[in-house]
Amino acid sequence: MDPVTNAGGSAVHSYRISTVVPGQVTPGNLVHELSGADLAMKLHYLKGVYYYPASETVEGLSVPIMKVTMFPWLDICFPAAGRIRRDGGGRPYIKCNDAGVRILEAWTDLSLEEWLDRQETDRHRPLVPDKVIGPDLHFSPTVYLQITRFKCGGIAVGFSWAHLLGDPVSATNCINLWGQLLTGKEKAKYQICSRQNESKGQEKPLLDASLPPSVKQVEHTGDFWQSPSSKKMGTFFIELPAAKLNYLQSKMPKNISTFETLSAILWKSIARIRTEKETKLVTICRNRSTEKSRILGNLQTISTVESSLSPEKVGLQELANLIHTETVDEMETVQELVNRESEKLDVIVYGSNLTFVDMESIDIYGLELKGQKPRHVEYSIDGVGEEGAVLVLQGTDEKQVDGNASMEG
Known part of the structure; x- marks a missing residue:
């Protein structure tokens, strides 16, 4: 993959790409039906970036070590490892076929402090995969993780989540669960909704x-x-x-x-x-x-x-x-x-x-790496229409609330 160069001229480079699948085989023919609300969100994608300063804990976390706990993580959140299919009428659903989530590892020539000091628009973009579902539905992951290492020893965890999987609470619960497993905490109970398709009805397209x-x-x-x-x-x-x-x-x-x-x-x-x-x-x-x-x-x-x-x-x-x-x-x-x-x-x-999106009560700082909380977290939404959207998020202890806006530029 080619290096991604940001507006300031520094680069995220040397990508390595792999795939992680559930540790246990998901029962055959298991599907995750998508509700009307899920399909209404299919053109939107949640993007999160978690920043961790250099420490003995962080520097000792290699991607292979991180992957060890991704196997049981995907045993629990198995629809995230599936792929999109269509039924006989053309309605999409997720086939839980253990195809996996995509993992990227990359490096940057900036320190964490230098990165966060930059104020330009879209500074988080090179740290999170810029992918959408399609045009090959059968092969497109719905979840991506990118681990980017700063020259100071800190890391950023980029998280791309297809919104059709679930709302921001679902997304943060899911990624936080991986952190709990990585930290060695007891597995949290996680309920996967099972839905039945409703009547498809009319032939005339809606105006x-x-x-x-x-x-x-x-x-x-x-x-x-x-x-x-x-x-x-x-x-x-x-x-x-x-x-x-x-x-x-x-x-x-x-x-x-x-x-x-x-x-x-x-x-x-x-x-x-x-x-x-x-x-x-x-x-x-x-x-x-x-x-x-x-x-x-x-x-x-x-x-x-x-x-x-x-x-x-x-x-x-x-x-x-x-x-x-x-x-x-x-x-x-x-x-x-x-x-x-x-x-x-x-x-x-x-x-x-x-559009104003209330994420104030969501635990976006809950992704702990071996017990270390992120210093800073940024979230955005892709697929926003030209009227723009504003997300209101939790802040750190020093900054009580953060926010971001996606606007026409």
């Missing part, structure tokens, strides 16, 4: 007007599951210190969450900048599943909220209260439509409108 406002129909992608877009999107990260966050929260009613406060501030700010675009309607994505449920699937809520006035003319408290009280959950409608038209309807959720 865009039939869709709820939280999703947007896109050109049919066939077997190449990449969101079609004519716009170049870029991801940048914003870090808020605890003192600043506490000050912002002090100006809000007690029932307003941090996520709602930050979403209101950014909604108002983006509306002020985008004078040529209407931003009265936004999409809100929240996680309905809990950390303890250990469920693999897309259980998040997808809602919309609309301001009667331009958000730049509305007070922050009023906008935050709209997000808190006036959202309308559309996930059930989305699921029904995709179930009915799964063979010919492709949609995007993130970026169909300006």
Whole structure:
């Protein structure tokens, strides 16, 4: 594989590629059915990068050592090692055939400090595989891991997760489970949802007007599951210190969450900048599943909220209260439509409108390598539409909340 060069001229290079499969053979003919909610997310991909400073523990972790605990990890999360197939009607499902997850090992000529000091857009990109499902569905992994070694001895773990496997809670639960096994903790119980296909129904394709406002129909992608877009999107990260966050929260009613406060501030700010675009309607994505449920699937809520006035003319408290009280959950409608038209309807959720994603309560710092927590974590979503998306994440102890935005560039 060719080196990946970032905007600053430094390179991630010397790639090694391998595959890890479950340690035990998954029973034959086992399939993981994809719900309408799963298929609605098939053009989106979660990307996470975990940064670990140099230490005796980290420097002693070779990729072969890491792989030893990946075998029992995939015994538990076996759908992640499967491949996409289609049934007789063309509906996708996952065949649990133990084809495995793809592992990349790479090196960079920068230290961890030098990497994190850079502020350019998309700095995390070279540290996580940039892959989508297709065009060869039968051979495309749904999960990738990339281990990148910095010259100082630190490492980055890049994690690419096809969103059709599950929501951000599912993704972080799954990768955190690998860390628990690597650390030697007792195996956590992990439930894999089993679903039956619902009636496929109508022959007439749905018109865009039939869709709820939280999703947007896109050109049919066939077997190449990449969101079609004519716009170049870029991801940048914003870090808020605890003192600043506490000050912002002090100006809000007690029932307003941090996520709602930050979403209101950014909604108002983006509306002020985008004078040529209407931003009265936004999409809100929240996680309905809990950390303890250990469920693999897309259980998040997808809602919309609309301001009667331009958000730049509305007070922050009023906008935050709209997000808190006036959202309308559309996930059930989305699921029904995709179930009915799964063979010919492709949609995007993130970026169909300006989208705010609540990841505040998700344990993104839970991936421990032999007991060592990451110093810093970055998450983004690929396949975002041109209206953009904002993720609100946990921060470290010093930075109480982090966030990133994928916006048109």
